[in-house]
Amino acid sequence: MNFKNFLLFVFLLCLSIPAAKAQLLTEQDDLREVSEEVNLNSPYHTTLTFFYNLEEDNFHPEKAAKTLNLKGVENQNGNQLSIKLKQVFEGKGVIIRTSEIPNEQNYRDSTSNGDQIFYFDKQQLPGVFLEKVGSQWKFSAFSVGQINTLHRETYPFGTAKLLDLLPKIGNQEYLGFHLWQLVGFLILVFLVFLSHMLFTFLVDKGLLYLLKRTGYGYIGENYLLPVARITSFYFIVLLLALFLPVLQLPTGIWAWIIVIIKTLKPLLITVIFYKIVDVIAAYFSKMASRTESTLDDQLVPLIRKTLKAFVVIIGTLFVLKEGLDLDIIPFLTGLSIGGVAIALAAQDTIKNFFGSIMIFLDRPFQVGDWITSGDLDGTVEEVGFRSTRVRTFRNSVMYIPNGKVADATIDNHGLRQYRRFYTTLTITYDTPPELVEEFVKGLREIVLAHPKTRKDTFHVYFNGLSSYSLDIMFYIFFEVPTWAEELECKHEVLIKIMKLAESLDVRFAFPTQTVHMETFPEKKGLTPVYDPEIKNYQAKLGQFLQSELKKKDS
Template identity: 40%
Template sequence: MQEFLLFKFYGLQVWQYLGIVAFLAGGFIAYKILGWIFNFALIKIFSRTKYKEILETYIKTVYKLSSLIVVIYIIYDNIGFLKLGRAFKKTATIVYELIIPLLIFGILYKLTYLISDIIRHLASKTNTKFDKSFASLIRRTLKVIIFIIAGIYLLNYLKIDITPVIAGVSIGGLAVALAAQETLKNFFGSITIYLDRPFEVGDWIISPGFEGTVEEIGLRSTRIRSFNNSLITVPNGKIIDAVIDNMGKRQYRRFLQFLRISYETPTPVIEDFIAGIKSIAEEHIYIVKDNIQVSLHEFGEYSINIRINLFFDVPDYLTELQLRQELMEKVLQLAENLNIKFEKPNRFQS
């Protein structure tokens, strides 16, 4: 039996092959046991928190990677027992020093989504779309940081000396600074937007050069959907320097119209028409009651002009459009009932 175990096959003895199989089998069993322990422990710890449902989504990935890290460490620490030689030990060391950090970075990368989802959960209680966008910004920023750290570690592991690179940057510092100026300006512009909150996703904004609805606020730029359905991408550095008229932040939405009626309209009918419009506005549940203005405005060249100025108390533009239509239909119906004729603007008489 001893002779069989010492028999060499492709450079290794039989007992060494059996040891490798035992290590792999034991590692697999340990991985399953540790996975169960980590899973049970994490669920126990976080089951009492208010983020239980969010955490459960990521617990599986975290406990699997954590278990794998522990198993790889145990195998690497004890593999010398098999006396597999210096070449194998060197290869195992390279693999170990490369895989363990990658697994750790994998956990950190997954945690960026966890942090983002927790922020989104908190934002859902604030009823603001801006905080939801902030969660995406945090996730992207953390990703960039993780990739930078991973890149530095990889360069260091491959023994690539970054001193010449740093020296080159210092020599060409002016060129690099000029090239990075816009990028840094846009990045800090995004930070300013999130801190100052001049607008949020879904707001209708107007500024010299662009107008539309904000769709996304990114690290470098903000994307705006124009009313022509085109997508406008504006660097954040330019947005923070621009004058922004945020129509989405209006407390009320103004309705201003001028009705041009014929000079042939009798005065009593005009009075009934104005009173009727006021009555329609006062009965409307979404019109601000203390600021209804309906009155004769001026004697135009070809018409008597009535001015209507009031405000809708509604949350969005689509609702505003619907209520404007309803109001205008009622005014038209009133005009029809009173036999009032509207004059075209700038009508030329023969």
Template identity: 35%
Template sequence: MGRIKSALLVLVTILFYSGTAFGFQDQEPQSRDAALLANPQRAVHTFLHWQQAGHKNPDHVIKTMKLAEADREGKIELADRLLKVFDARGLLIEYDKIPTNPNYTDSLSGLSQYILFPSLPEVYLTKTAQNEWVFSEATIQTIPDLYQNTFSSWFTFIVDNLPEWAHNEWMGIKVWQYLAVFMWLLTGLILMKIFTFFLDNYVRRVAQKTKFTWDDDLVDGVEKPAGYIFLVSFYFLTFSNLQFSVSISHTLSITLEIMLSAAVIWLLYNLADVFSKYLGVLTTKTETELDDQLIPLIRKTLRFFVVILGVIAILQNNGYNVASLIAGLGIGGLAVALAARETLANFFGSITIFLDRPFKIGDWIKTGDVEGTVEEVGFRSTRVRTFYNSLVSVPNSNLANTDIDNLGLRKYRRLKTVLNLTYSTTPEQMEAFVEGIKAIVKANKHFRQDMYEVHFNAFGAHSLDVLVYVFLDVPDWSTELQQRHNFFLEVLRLAKDVGVEFAFPTQTLHMDSFYKDEPRKVGEERSEEELAAAVHEFGPDGQKGKPEGIRIFKDGEEVDFGANK
């Protein structure tokens, strides 16, 4: 009896475990499917992992294609094509960023969907009624178009019909890919040469036929960057045909995208120069000179913003959160402002200069110990070319808070001097000498005619002093020096004709033993008629006046001393 009970107990146990085992086997496929598609991360892992070499399992992969209306082979082909699109475009998947929540919902649409790549929004996962995450019907329908847009049909045909040896791998890259890279680079360079040839021989010719000059500058400015943009664009649009691995394609995609952005920045940078030149042509037609001074500042501002916006665009396109970066800079803004207060002071100083207009480009100014011609007004400093040809950069903050003597804005240049005549000069000679100088001034068109003073001004310790206070109407310093030279030569010649001598500091010592001797006779006596004639001869209609300088002849040819430059 006991043996019967033991046998029955063993039989029941066997049946129990057998039933459990059979039940587990019936539920295992469903539970495994649920595990493979439990959340977006698991679904993406199932799609990618079971297509890798060494552990391929098409039966697992096609589970992500459940919504496709195709047989098993058709689903396998869809999955294979989608993976090739990801790899060729360099769409690198980071598992850590994929949500693991089975009940994940999109923050924008509120639906149970997950978009794998922002640059490819048509490819996304969706949650089914069985709580499984699979590729959506829209994704499955767009796979053929994605594949066709990613790979050239004729190129794919050539690759599929290559001999077997061309598909052998060396260092992880197939032989045909090495050959394709060479042809790819060569084709891009040839197309770029054709593009630049078209610009040089057609577009430039059209620009040269116009009466404008800015279009020629435009062609010069865009020729090189446009050719570079054309080259990089070709590479960026066709690199997916090389069918590299996802890591190589990803690196290549980022590199080409940065190169393309840099080329666009280069183009806009050159266009800023062309635009500045065009503004310069417009400002030359206006009467005010303020806009002429603004051109260099506008050019620098445009260049600055082109570079800054270009860098921001590159960072934004490569996944950097520029908004958080700017916010981080804002936190340290106080420290930056304190450290750069001199720079800010110079910047506002430049604004003050443009608003107040104390000088313009080309003016002769003197500020502090610096004297020279203004060459450029920048954000930080003003560059002054001194008369010994050095270039001095003066901070704009200093210019805004100091005295500026703008010698370049003078309409007239003053000449003030005192001529010292000896005490032997007679009153008649003095009068003739003073009137003669006035005649010289009247005869010279470079002197201001409505304002000048020439007078016997003082009895000096050793001379009779004649004040000469006149103004020159000349455009620059070089002409001023030349006219001063001519004027003083005229005065010397007048003094000789009038018979006066210039004094120099002397002391006369009278000796008792020589009281009978007559002192040295200084100067020459002239009659009143001779004095009047001398004054007339140096006047506007006189024959002896030479307001433009003395002309000396040797052997019948004029000797050029550089006096009449």
């Protein structure tokens, strides 16, 4: 609701007042039939005597004062106290229905241990009640002692003075309104308009300007400005609640206005906190973007949804309690019983919910990690309240309930600091021991020269004699974060190994069967002839390392 619509609503509401006032006066025609004598024989007669003698066309406050038990307040003016008490009834919007007031001289309140008292409205005026004093029913001494306090609470911040000032403007009636009511209404509209303009200027021109100067203009326009505008409406409602009682509107219509105002207060506060959740979520989102973990990026939307749901639930309860004066205790009791039934029927859902909480607390993985668990093998894409979404290497999507994920054994490959590469290099049996030794030395130099291998832990050894080959164990670690970089490093190392083997004339073995035949004089044998001098192999290894280091430097 924008400000123009809000003013239109107030204007239409006030146009409906004359009809309601005429209806209320028609319902009180029976008051004029009451005898001029003060009758305090029952709660019914005392109530008629009090309100009838304070009407505009039958204003006798001295008679209304006789309904007050002035014991203990003899030093105060009973006429003024009776007028103030009627103003409290009107300001609180308490509707007096004479048909509901008991007309029994010996009436007893069954809710108050059978005492001879009568409450008008225990919720809005719990301290105002009639009690039987001798043979007469009067406003209790306790109630009379509370009149000044209740009057200040109903008309705070000095607005009670307007009750005396505004009627002096004039009592002429126009369209069912007194002149002073019309003037007061125009003043109220002016104050509402002025306060809205002032608040808008402070927020739009002041706060937003400062935020733009400090580099937070986007936050101001998208998050703080909506909160400020709703807050502006809340202040307008407070202003209306403060000054509307001064206009002394008819009780019938004022009771509905009070309900609307009391409902708008918690409703607007709920909307304000609902908007503040977006501000909090934006802050946490910015904090999450600064961390390396991607799991907190998924946590922020869940926190935002949870906080908004919490605000809506609490706000609804306050609207029911404060705005509609409903007793929410039975509702909460029924909700707790229903919650037990729902919990029993939705055990799996609740288990998955707490499973998601454990995932966010323990952080066994984060978005983007490669995880395996039983048949589960893939990359985490999203962690929700109920399930975790995993993209498999077949490009399909798996949804796993968080309850099962929390109970399962998860192998998180994404948290590896080092990625192991283990293979067995097989060379032919006819390779001389000296060449094997030099080949192993060359392999170790390849590991040490590579920029992304772990230098403190690796194992390269001549490790076995198999049926068709000499086996060299090649066990190293790559310090890379992703699988793609791991594959790239493997490619680079394997290429270096092949070049080293080619440089040293080392042949890789594969499963073969050799048939030995007699060597003919004019033919060379298939078995290679190795250089018996180890120095030559050392020189070849030096040439290889020197050439590879030059490539690395270039």
